[in-house]
Amino acid sequence: MIIELNQNIMDSNNSRADEVRKVLVEHNLVMINIISSPGSGKTSLLEKTLGKLGKVFSLGIIEGDVNTTRDARRLESFGLPITAVNTRGACHLNSTIILKALDELPLDNLDCIIIENVGNLVCPAEFDLGEHAKIAISSVPEGDDKPQKYPMLFREAKCLVLNKIDLLPYVPFDRKVFYKDIKNLNPKLPVIETSCTTGEGVDAWIKWIKEFITENRAQS
Amino acid sequence: MHEFSIAQNIVEILTQTVEDNRLIKVELITVEAGELRQIVPESLEMAFDALKTEEDSPPAIRNCRLNLIIIPQAVSCSDCGCNFYPEDLCYICPDCGSINTEVKEGDKLIIKSIEGETD
Numbered sequence: 001m002i003i004e005l006n007q008n009i010m011d012s013n014n015s016r017a018d019e020v021r022k023v024l025v026e027h028n029l030v031m032i033n034i035i036s037s038p039g040s041g042k043t044s045l046l047e048k049t050l051g052k053l054g055k056v057f058s059l060g061i062i063e064g065d066v067n068t069t070r071d072a073r074r075l076e077s078f079g080l081p082i083t084a085v086n087t088r089g090a091c092h093l094n095s096t097i098i099l100k101a102l103d104e105l106p107l108d109n110l111d112c113i114i115i116e117n118v119g120n121l122v123c124p125a126e127f128d129l130g131e132h133a134k135i136a137i138s139s140v141p142e143g144d145d146k147p148q149k150y151p152m153l154f155r156e157a158k159c160l161v162l163n164k165i166d167l168l169p170y171v172p173f174d175r176k177v178f179y180k181d182i183k184n185l186n187p188k189l190p191v192i193e194t195s196c197t198t199g200e201g202v203d204a205w206i207k208w209i210k211e212f213i214t215e216n217r218a219q220s
Numbered sequence: 221m222h223e224f225s226i227a228q229n230i231v232e233i234l235t236q237t238v239e240d241n242r243l244i245k246v247e248l249i250t251v252e253a254g255e256l257r258q259i260v261p262e263s264l265e266m267a268f269d270a271l272k273t274e275e276d277s278p279p280a281i282r283n284c285r286l287n288l289i290i291i292p293q294a295v296s297c298s299d300c301g302c303n304f305y306p307e308d309l310c311y312i313c314p315d316c317g318s319i320n321t322e323v324k325e326g327d328k329l330i331i332k333s334i335e336g337e338t339d
Contacts, residue, residue, distance in 0.1 A: 001241075001335070001336065001337070001338065002333055002334070002335050003237060003241060003333060003334045003335075003336070004332070004333050005233070005237065005331045005332065005333055005334060006330060006331075006332060006333075007233055007330065007331045008328065008329065008330055009226055009229045009230055009233065009251070009329040009330065009331055010226075010229065010329055011229075011233075012229060012232065013229070090224075090225070091222065092222065092225070094225070122222060122258060123222035123225070126222050126225075126226075126257065127222075127225075147309075148309060150258075151256065151258075151309050152256055152257065152258060155256070155311075155323075181309070183312075184308065184309060184310035184311065184312060185309050185310075185311060186311065187311070187312055187319035188319060
């Protein structure tokens with residue numbers, strides 16, 4: 001016999017993501033999911049962001065790592081509630097992990113939760129975590145071809161940060177190619193250029209995220 | 221290696237279907253993967269083969285073959301209504317230049333059907 005199923009393979013992840021969304025609505029929380037390759041500056045950007053953003057909003061962090069809690073330790077000095085999640089080898093976070101992590105954060109006292117996903121451009125883009133926005137970070141030394149190679153993430157993202165622009169004079173990175181590919185892939189995607197070393201562009205990024213949080217809290 | 225998590229979900233759904241329909245043997249599972257999901261067929265097959273033969277998987281699925289069909293993308297323009305394939309990953313409407321376009325096909329992961337025997 002042939003059984004026609006037509007079932008979405010991601011159903012179980014998606015239904016737990018719906019549970020996450022319910023929790024977020026109950027507590028009027030905005031959740032941001034930061035995704036990039038390993039080493040493109042997720043933790044560095046957060047180090048530049050948390051001080052200033054933390055003055056306006058009450059923040060909580062979910063720090064995903066395949067192994068170790070190094071990134072979480074780097075962010076400890078900000079004194080914010082942080083939950084470190086080890087995926088024990090898995091290359092992405094899923095909505096079950098997030099649902100559990102939410103239990104460990106003081107949700108009633110927070111405005112926004114920032115997730116630092118595991119460094120990877122393919123898998124994290126696949127998984128709905130119940131977040132309001134996926135933010136992609138691409139960095140100059142990775143090359144200008146990342147959007148073409150990993151289209152899913154750049155299609156899913158609500159904002160793209162191009163980090164390490166201080167290295168533009170030293171590495172082959174064709175801005176024209178990068179921007180043309182982004183425009184074709186996701187014409188509405190805002191791109192913010194930053195350098196966590198010089199601080200350039202960081203204020204523009206903080207402005208974007210502030211506006212995003214304000215807008216989305218007002219809606220819920 | 222998102223293929224591993226995806227294979228886990230496939231085996232979970234397959235196991236549930238075997239129980240619900242009291243199947244004694246499943247021969248074939250047909251999966252449709254949208255091109256945009258960047259599934260590596262060999263990786264998905266390897267993960268599926270490893271998981272279906274695990275001790276806690278039902279014996280009925282041990283010899284199940286995976287039939288993976290990659291679905292090409294189809295994009296539709298919300299302004300002029302034309303349908304197109306995003307050549308070179310360009311999602312701007314080739315007819316009217318609109319950026320208001322929507323992926324209609326090629327972004328999903330679906331178990332289409334299961335072929336098996338009941339007792």
